[in-house]
Amino acid sequence: MHMPKKTLLFLLSFALMAGAGCVSYQETKSSDVARTHVAFASDKTARIFYEAFTAASGVGRKTERETCTLLFFTYTKTGTVPGPNALFNEAVRFCDTNGDGQITEAEAEVFSRTWNGGTAASK
Numbered sequence: 841m842h843m844p845k846k847t848l849l850f851l852l853s854f855a856l857m858a859g860a861g862c863v864s865y866q867e868t869k870s871s872d873v874a875r876t877h878v879a880f881a882s883d884k885t886a887r888i889f890y891e892a893f894t895a896a897s898g899v900g901r902k903t904e905r906e907t908c909t910l911l912f913f914t915y916t917k918t919g920t921v922p923g924p925n926a927l928f929n930e931a932v933r934f935c936d937t938n939g940d941g942q943i944t945e946a947e948a949e950v951f952s953r954t955w956n957g958g959t960a961a962s963k
């Protein structure tokens with residue numbers, strides 16, 4: 841059986857690519873910013889805020905991006921996790937409802953009941 845040269849070359853290229861498999865790459869980055877300055881009306885207010893903030897700090901948010909390149913059989917998965925300051929700033933923005941830079945006891949009480957780590961509730 842005689843196989844044309846082009847067909848043989850095509851089959852050889854296909855076998856080479858199939859044998860190479862898929863290259864997979866995964867990277868997780870942490871992005872952080874400077875912490876927002878905030879004042880608390882009292883020590884009790886600060887305690888309420890920090891207790892609610894740290895209770896939900898285990899709830900991480902991750903922004904993911906996936907890329908699949910068929911030509912070179914490459915699969916890339918990139919994730920970004922906000923750093924602790926970014927989460928703190930978001931918590932302050934969420935808690936300080938009137939945006940005056942001071943957290944009152946009423947704001948801290950509402951915050952402690954509604955803050956879930958910034959995953960669902962936001963202003």
Ligand SMILES: [Ca+2]
Binds near residue numbers: 939942
């Ligand atoms: Ca305020």
